[in-house]
Amino acid sequence: DVQLVESGGGLVQPGGSLRLSCAASGFTFSSSSMHWVRQAPGKGLVWVSRISSDGTTITYADSVRGRFTISRDNAKNTLYLQMNSLRAEDTALYYCSRSNFDIWGLGTMVTVSS
Amino acid sequence: DVVMTQSPLSLPVTLGQPASISCRSSQSLVHSDGNTYLTWFQQRPGQSPRRLIYRVSNRDSGVPDRFSGSGSGTDFTLKISRVEAEDVGVYYCMQGTHWPPWTFGQGTKVEIK
Numbered sequence: 616d617v618q619l620v621e622s623g624g625g626l627v628q629p630g631g632s633l634r635l636s637c638a639a640s641g642f643t644f645s646s647s648s649m650h651w652v653r654q655a656p657g658k659g660l661v662w663v664s665r666i667s668s669d670g671t672t673i674t675y676a677d678s679v680r681g682r683f684t685i686s687r688d689n690a691k692n693t694l695y696l697q698m699n700s701l702r703a704e705d706t707a708l709y710y711c712s713r714s715n716f717d718i719w720g721l722g723t724m725v726t727v728s729s
Numbered sequence: 730d731v732v733m734t735q736s737p738l739s740l741p742v743t744l745g746q747p748a749s750i751s752c753r754s755s756q757s758l759v760h761s762d763g764n765t766y767l768t769w770f771q772q773r774p775g776q777s778p779r780r781l782i783y784r785v786s787n788r789d790s791g792v793p794d795r796f797s798g799s800g801s802g803t804d805f806t807l808k809i810s811r812v813e814a815e816d817v818g819v820y821y822c823m824q825g826t827h828w829p830p831w832t833f834g835q836g837t838k839v840e841i842k
Contacts, residue, residue, distance in 0.1 A: 717780050
């Protein structure tokens, strides 16, 4: 089965850090660009970041640029999102998704609160 | 950034009746490669988004044929020919022509009257 499984979410204080992971299976991960998309509680979908299949081309939403870092390990079939300097407005369910948004994980919840 | 505007934001429908959701973009979504990267997603309550339609009118595998997408340029529509109970949820359009960023509409909540 084609599958994406996110992990690493949790409760963190403002200014803190978290590292999210997205484990891929059932498809050729190394051939697929990947995205992170987030959804604040009760709100809509917001694109966060994208990384090319080989990891050389990376883009971010303005709201996270300079604080978040996307990366991947094709040998481990895993996508990452390093989140630093977290703010209350980063509180959301974070999804990973394959290149053309045809596959989504279940998401991992990040809560930024003191 | 391209702004995606959906209407209505709430859509009460009667079972078996048709439903239509509009999505407008702030600029043409025709890419220089000739394709139009407009995608529709369904998000059922408590679930992850699911892609329904890509490149305006192409249904994903397993999507019932009561769902159809149409449009061009800046105006797009998702139609459900006969709404069923399992269609309840929020529907989003998204553009992937002028990236970054990929941008979503606000979402349209479909509920049963």
